[in-house]
Amino acid sequence: MWNGENLNCFYHPASPAVGVCKYCQRGLCSECAAVADDVLACKNRHEDEVHQLEQLTARNLFQSKRVRSVYMRNAIFYGLVGTVFAGFGVWQLRWLGLQAALFIALGIFLLYAAIANYLEGRKYK
Numbered sequence: 001m002w003n004g005e006n007l008n009c010f011y012h013p014a015s016p017a018v019g020v021c022k023y024c025q026r027g028l029c030s031e032c033a034a035v036a037d038d039v040l041a042c043k044n045r046h047e048d049e050v051h052q053l054e055q056l057t058a059r060n061l062f063q064s065k066r067v068r069s070v071y072m073r074n075a076i077f078y079g080l081v082g083t084v085f086a087g088f089g090v091w092q093l094r095w096l097g098l099q100a101a102l103f104i105a106l107g108i109f110l111l112y113a114a115i116a117n118y119l120e121g122r123k124y125k
């Protein structure tokens with residue numbers, strides 16, 4: 001063994017390593033290496049561990065629950081503000097005329113943004 005550099009298989013010191021196990025970082029020759037979720041693992045030893053590691057990483061990267069809650073929070077916020085603006089515009093339409101129509105337009109735009117956020121958030125489960 002040379003200085004921790006995994007150049008040879010941990011289980012067969014005479015065979016050159018093709019990679020290292022994601023779980024134990026030991027060198028693996030082509031006979032000992034198993035592919036689990038696109039990374040290498042010790043065959044019949046750490047395949048399950050590597051699979052779990054990969055799942056954990058994937059979950060952290062995706063964080064779909066958090067993404068979903070951000071979209072839903074935006075949807076509620078835009079929905080409330082949009083309702084207030086549109087409601088204010090309708091209420092003031094008789095007195096403010098065009099200005100009130102702008103409030104209504106803004107309110108509709110915000111409600112549209114709320115729906116868009118809601119639909120986007122629904123994609124993340």
Ligand SMILES: [Zn+2]
Binds near residue numbers: 021023024
């Ligand atoms: Zn291993």
Ligand SMILES: [Zn+2]
Binds near residue numbers: 010
């Ligand atoms: Zn080997």
